[in-house]
Amino acid sequence: MTDPNQQLDLLFGSFARSSWRWECQGDYAIDAAALQRWRDGRPADMTRKAPWLQYIREITAAGKTFDRVRMLTEPPTEYLRWLVEQTDSNIDAGEDIRWITQSAAAELGMPSYDFYLFDDSRVAIMRFGPDKLLSDLEIRDEPDVVARHRAYRDAVWPRAMPHSDYYAPRST
Template identity: 45%
Template sequence: MSSWVLPGAEFDELLRSFERRAWRWECQGTYRQPDEAEPWRRWRAGEPDDLRWLRPWLDEVAAATRTGRLVSRVRVFGEPPTEYQRWQLDVSPANVAAGEDIRVLPQAEADELGLPTSDFWLFDETRVALMHYEDQRFAGTEIIASPREVNRYRAWREIACDHAIPLMVYLHDLPQRSR
């Protein structure tokens, strides 16, 4: 059983209401989110970033992890990373500092492993929020609660986590990779 949830308050509630674990599979090379447009522009111009725009998310992650809940994701990166991904490499250490476990999986390896090409969140092992994008912008979420379907996403999560590199290790190894 699945249903369509429009972006906004309903999806934000999913991110706030999970009980144990929220895990994201993030596999688009570029996201064009309105709240990221100005920070990305500043980064491209070499201007400093105080990460104020990211503070609501960082606060949510910190609050969740203080209560023992897990927030984690695996990001699929091209080699070399796209311009958007290079920006994310610069800002994501703040996510890690807030308590989010971020890992990176090279695109070629994700392809070899047969992992999905659509982003999703897996909440508490029981619900999947399959994310839809139009022109690299978040367009909405399909909620999947069928145990059989959710198990498929759980299996993909396990495969991705088994092969992904912790963000800080990836950053350390980046000089050896083509950037």
Template identity: 45%
Template sequence: MSRLVPPGQPFDDLFAGFAHRAWRFETQPSYHVDAEQQALQRYLDTGELDVSYLAGWLDGVRTATRQGKSYARVRVLTEPLTDYLRFEMAIAPYNTAAGEDIRVLSAPQARELALPDYDYWLFDDKRLAVMHFGPAGLRHAEVITDPAVVDEHRRWQDSAIRHASTLEDYRILVDR
């Protein structure tokens, strides 16, 4: 069984419905998110970070983690990084300070592991939200609860986590 969930509040409501863990696999070299366009351009122009657009997300992560829930993700990185991924990696410490566990894989590693080339969220290892993007950003998420499909994505999740570097290890490698 699956259903399509549009961006905005219907998509945001997916995060209100998990009990223990929200985990994301990120594969895109660039995302179009209206709320972050100004901060992205400022970063590209000046190197300065303005994460005020993230305040609601970070507050939600802090609240959830205080309740014993977890947020985690594995981000697939191009080599070299796209401008957008440089921006994402620059703001990642704010996410981790709020309580997210962010890990990274290189695009060649992800291909070698036969991981999917699309983004998804896995909630409580029971509910999958496959994200579908267009030129203007998120078009919709396909929410799937079929146990066989969810299990396949959980196996990919396990593989991605097992092979990913922590954000700290990644930063050490980059700074060499």
């Protein structure tokens, strides 16, 4: 069986123009120490995130886009409250991240699974196990499947709130 994380890494390395993600789980696996730092009100340790941020800077410098919409459960889970406060570094690196409430996403008929849309021509449907880790990646490029996922993106993107409008960091 192929490791879904390796499959995803290959997709990250092969798209030519754009990557777009629908992110709708209320919780994902997280480093417990990172969450505890946040609970304690201490600044994030950016060491683990540095390779991702460097990757985003490189692809956006090359003219590629990396966008996502994150769904906020109602009420937001602790994970999502933490994530909101961790997103500025992604924005600074070049990602365009937007937020939408669960009820607004439901009104739009958004799916209950996460997916990436690469170059408007390939979909990577993500499934997570009980441990909240990525357990399966289904890669599809059939025109009807791609068109359905482009329609999801086109419906939610203009309704989602840019991160800078949603969240203003606490002043220190």
